[in-house]
Amino acid sequence: MNLIKTLLAGAAVATGLAGAAVAEEKLKIGFIYVGPTGDFGWTHEHDIGRKAIEAQFGDKVETTYVESVPESADSERVMTQMALSGHKLIFATSFNYMDHVMNVAKKFPDVKFEHATGFKRDANVSTYSARFYEGRAVIGHIAGHMTKTNTIGYIASYPIPEVIRGINSAYLAAKAVNPEVKFKVVWAFTWFDPGKEADAANALIEQGADVIMQHTDSTAPMSEMKKHEGIIGFGQASDMAQFSPEPRVSSIIDNWSPYYIARTQAMLDGTWESTDTWDGIKQGMVKIGEMSDKIPADVKASAQALADQIAAGEVHPFTGPINKQDGSAWLAAGETADDGTLAGMDFYVEGIEAEIPN
Structure with a gap:
């Protein structure tokens, strides 16, 4: 009887640990930037959006970024490394990443990709831009x-x-x-x-x-x-x-934070779908300083x-x-x-x- 109790107790502990591990698993989100985060322009605003995700979701997410990524095969290497390291949502934030996003997305159908200012989509590739x-x-x-x-x-x-x-x-x-x-x-x-x-x-x-x-x-x-x-x-x-x-x-201020928060929420909810977003002043994606x-x-x-x-x-x-x-x-x-x-x-x-x- 004591042996059975011990085994049951051990199973309970193991189950609890497994549950805790699942509970603590974070959504990994990657960003690739065409310029440095300190440009005080385009990349700076995208990075503000990344930080907004962290502020909104806290321990539920983990974000990473790579800055000054050329719009070349180098971007495929960066995105591939992100996908291989467990990132499930990747934002590629410049127009000429487009074909590289499509190439990598085909290799990782379980990873969701978001491409800024492009026009090519797939089941796991969304596009977004501002007017x-x-x-x-x-x-x-x-x-x-x-x-x-x-x-x-x-x-x-x-x-x-x-x-x-x-x-x-x-x-x-x-x-x-x-x-x-x-x-x-x-x-x-x-x-x-x-x-x-x-x-x-x-x-x-x-x-x-x-x-x-x-x-x-x-x-x-x-x-x-x-x-x-x-x-x-x-x-x-x-x-x-x-x-x-x-x-x-x-x-002209590009306000990406609401979009990034919404797309992250969709991932957490399991409702992410491939979409094409083109918002402007009305939606607040474009602001006048x-x-x-x-x-x-x-x-x-x-x-x-x-x-x-x-x-x-x-x-x-x-x-x-x-x-x-x-x-x-x-x-x-x-x-x-x-x-x-x-x-x-x-x-x-x-x-x-x-x-x-x-």
Whole structure:
């Protein structure tokens, strides 16, 4: 009898230990970043989202990240290592990771992958992006009002639809309030390279731009603007508030935290499904940073009104009449662009004199 009691007690202890082990098993979540977490731009905001997951779920999750991962086969190596080490949810946070995500996802069907700004999906691959062009319409509105030289500079990263959309949206909004405005575009062919970004900013200033926008990730353009009196700019992806009150007059902020929390919750609940998310100002994924006192009060008011109208669905940044750069008709009066065209946008609108590189 004592032997039976001992065996039963031992079994109970073993069962308890096994249950505790299951209870303590954490959801491992990995992030791969195209830049450093200290860029104070794109990657910085994604890392804020990662930290938001930890704050929300505590001991239920374990997050890891690898920064400055090239958009090459190196990213496949990083994602493969994450999958092999028990990560069940992996966020790949840059456009050109896309094919590499698809390759790795096929090898690990039990791992869920989330790809930022891409368009390829699978049963275990979701895509997500923000309607950055909505925010660029708002800062384009501000830029059109504030330029004194009627020349606005734009530092572009790569000639992909996301970037081209942003240029077009900002230009149309600036042109709507200042018919004399012109855009100068410099392509940096990088997401994060402070040296190249600084050179691009200086080249635009030399071409007469007194307002500069950027679709690159570092604060180097802001640092260069600060050296020149009268040059203003906008925070990109993050607030870049350390450059307030000038040259930064406002910013576009990418707010990833709610999405990351929701997708983590879906994993914990067992309800994760492959989805395509494209949210904007309405959903809070795109935010407009605080407008500094360098912006006149009436311009602040009209810019905020534009943001509110976009959020309410009363204004679409791409509303006709709009022609393509070559003069051919695109949108008739009152017609708005469909998401399919926007997602694949590979043309400038009429009035932009630059060329899109191959």
